[in-house]
Amino acid sequence: MRLFDFHCDTLYKATTTNGSLLHNDYHISIEKANRLEQWLQVMAVWIPDEIRGQAAFDFVSKCADNLRQQLSQAECNVYNPLNFNELVRSQHRKNIILAVEGGAALNGDIRNVKKLKDIGVQLLTLTWNGKNELGDGVGVINPKGLTNFGREAVAELERNKIVIDISHASEPLFWDVAQIAARPFVATHSNSRTVCNHKRNLTDDQFKYMVSIKGIVGLNFCYYFLKDNGMADINDLLKHTEHFLSLGGEKTICIGSDFDGAAMPNGITGIHSMEKIYDYFLRHNYNEQLLKDIFFNNGYKFCENFDN
Numbered sequence: 305m306r307l308f309d310f311h312c313d314t315l316y317k318a319t320t321t322n323g324s325l326l327h328n329d330y331h332i333s334i335e336k337a338n339r340l341e342q343w344l345q346v347m348a349v350w351i352p353d354e355i356r357g358q359a360a361f362d363f364v365s366k367c368a369d370n371l372r373q374q375l376s377q378a379e380c381n382v383y384n385p386l387n388f389n390e391l392v393r394s395q396h397r398k399n400i401i402l403a404v405e406g407g408a409a410l411n412g413d414i415r416n417v418k419k420l421k422d423i424g425v426q427l428l429t430l431t432w433n434g435k436n437e438l439g440d441g442v443g444v445i446n447p448k449g450l451t452n453f454g455r456e457a458v459a460e461l462e463r464n465k466i467v468i469d470i471s472h473a474s475e476p477l478f479w480d481v482a483q484i485a486a487r488p489f490v491a492t493h494s495n496s497r498t499v500c501n502h503k504r505n506l507t508d509d510q511f512k513y514m515v516s517i518k519g520i521v522g523l524n525f526c527y528y529f530l531k532d533n534g535m536a537d538i539n540d541l542l543k544h545t546e547h548f549l550s551l552g553g554e555k556t557i558c559i560g561s562d563f564d565g566a567a568m569p570n571g572i573t574g575i576h577s578m579e580k581i582y583d584y585f586l587r588h589n590y591n592e593q594l595l596k597d598i599f600f601n602n603g604y605k606f607c608e609n610f611d612n
């Protein structure tokens with residue numbers, strides 16, 4: 305099968321624990337992805353709310369260096385695209401896309417947008433749960449939307465062709481971005497709030513807005529975001545998918561596993577579980593074309609269109 309996964313924390317984990325991206329006991333390794341026909345994996349550098357200032361930008365550089373260094377030792381077709389056009393042209397089977405989860409990485413300096421692009425960052429999640437120079441995340445009480453710097457950053461990110469990710473954004477911030485963004489944006493790892501009432505999940509209005517702008521929304525496997533109480537399983541993932549489909553999401557839904565960054569539901573233990581999830585959906589009357597769209601094509605087409 306072909307997989308395009310828009311969010312994991314494997315690079316963060318490997319960098320902070322001196323671990324290997326190639327062989328490890330994490331949810332994802334380059335080696336474990338060998339079984340996939342084609343693999344595009346967004347690896348995010350998470351900026352915890354305690355890291356601010358220059359330290360945030362420096363941490364991204366450190367992770368980017370670690371990614372490049374480890375991939376240079378990989379005896380497999382790992383490809384680190386400098387832009388989405390290159391990615392689309394790439395015939396390589398396995399591709400890592402560098403992302404940053406937390407606009408604090410900009411250190412409040414607009415010139416850092418271009419610097420992030422220069423070190424290969426292709427997506428930026430504007431906030432994590434807390435507050436940063438761009439605005440408020442979902443964890444802020446009585447949140448506000450974008451700051452003046454946040455508005456400036458949205459325009460500059462678009463100018464530099466860095467995809468804006470609104471997973472973790474507070475509702476006011478989401479709607480501020482919706483008002484000023486000129487390009488489609490994404491929610492890399494967010495589920496449906498109607499199915500699981502967690503503030504990390506999207507409301508129906510937000511999801512319908514994502515459909516209307518031809519954005520994409522990645523299904524998150526973290527069990528807290530799948531089910532209101534208790535342990536979740538693959539069937540809960542199906543419920544979110546069903547609901548998004550009922551809102552017209554067949555070209556919008558993609559995968560945003562949150563591997564190596566979140567507590568997994570029963571039956572999902574890492575990238576090697578992807579075929580099992582695919583088969584589970586097949587057995588529940590999903591046609592193969594729809595599944596191929598969700599697991600790969602929707603994300604791929606988003607990238608293709610984004611760079612045009």
Ligand SMILES: [Zn+2]
Nearest residue numbers: 405471472493
């Ligand atoms: Zn996250």
